[in-house]
Structure formats: structure tokens, C-alpha cells
Amino acid sequence: MAKSQKKKKKYNRPAAATAPINPSTQRTPEKAAGNASLILIAGLVVTLFLFGYFHLLVLNQMEDLSNGLTMPDQMIGGYSVEHVEALRQAMDADAAGQLNYVHKTAGLLFPLFLALITMLAVNINTARGSVRWILWVPPMAFAVVDLWENRAIDALFIGALDPAAVSLASTLTTTRWMLLFATAAILFGVLIAAFVRTxxxxxxxxxRGLL
Structure with a gap:
């Protein structure tokens, strides 16, 4: 006798509940550009603060420890062996250590922030291509030369004074200032061009009455 087969009831599973899409959480190009602009503004403020703190405040205050002699970092046109020798005689070990500490703090943060903010401004306001890469070169070179210059200047206060080391540090200082001016010109030039375009x-x- 054949067993009767019971038909299995088919149950339709309820569709998984999906959370309603919140349009305000969707990432749009306008929101992305706005977020990048906020980061750029904040970074620019920090960079200007670091420049003022490093160049206008701390390095000027270092002159109190060097009998009024200018720190090498501030000498755009470079410096001579005689100037460095006078600094070595005027600054004791604590003063030289203070300059080294400044180079490791504000002297490190300022070039990195300026380079990154300039590259971000270029990235936001220029199209991809060779022009963007060309505009990135000065800030990247500035950061590298600035950090190299810090180490070169600190080395002048250690051991016997080497005229070749002074020449290298002086060249790095002059190159650094030239790259600093170039980087600042790119940064503010890009920002002004973006403002005019907007x-x-x-x-x-x-x-047209669309606003």
C-alpha cells in the first residue's frame, strides 16, 4: 500500500528589514570637497602658527643666549665661518642643546605641515596631470632640505669647526629659504585662484537667477 505523501506547505520568509537610507549620510563630491577644505583651513592655521612660533618667537629669543647673534636658520643669505665661530663662543652647551631641541620640535613640525598643506591645496584645486606633480616638487623639496639643514646646523656645534660643514649648512639655509618662498607662493597662489574661480x-x- 503506497504511503500518501503529504504536501509540504511552503512558507515565504519575510524579507530582511532594511534600514531606510539616510540621504544626509551619503558621501557626495560636494561633501568630500567641503571636508577637504575644512582640513585645509585648519592645517593652514596650524602652519602659520608654527611659522610664527619658530621664526618670530623662538629663534629670536635664542639671541638672548648668543649675545645678540642671529641664529643661522634666520640668515637668508647664508653665513660665514666667522659667524659660526662667534656663535660657538657665545653659546654654551645648554644653549646649543636648546637650539637642537627647537630643531626637533617646531623645526620639525613646521616644514612637514607646510609641505602637506601645500600639497593638499594643490590636490584639491588642480586637475590630475603633470601640472600637479610640478607644483608638488617645491614643497616636498622644502621639507627635505629644511630637515637636512636642521641636522647640518646642529652639527656645527659639535667637535671641531669644519669650514666645509659651514659651507654646506649655509647653502642649505639659503636653498631652504628659496624653497620656502616658492612653496608659500604656490600655496597662496592656488588658494587665491580657487577663490576667484568660485x-x-x-x-x-x-x-542667471540660479542662486
């Missing part, structure tokens, strides 16, 4: 776009939209 202003023109909004002006055209307002003339």
Missing part, C-alpha cells in the same frame, strides 16, 4: 562661478549663477 567667486566667478557663483556670480554667473546669480546672474
Amino acid at each position: 567667486f566667478r562661478e557663483k556670480w554667473e549663477l546669480s546672474k
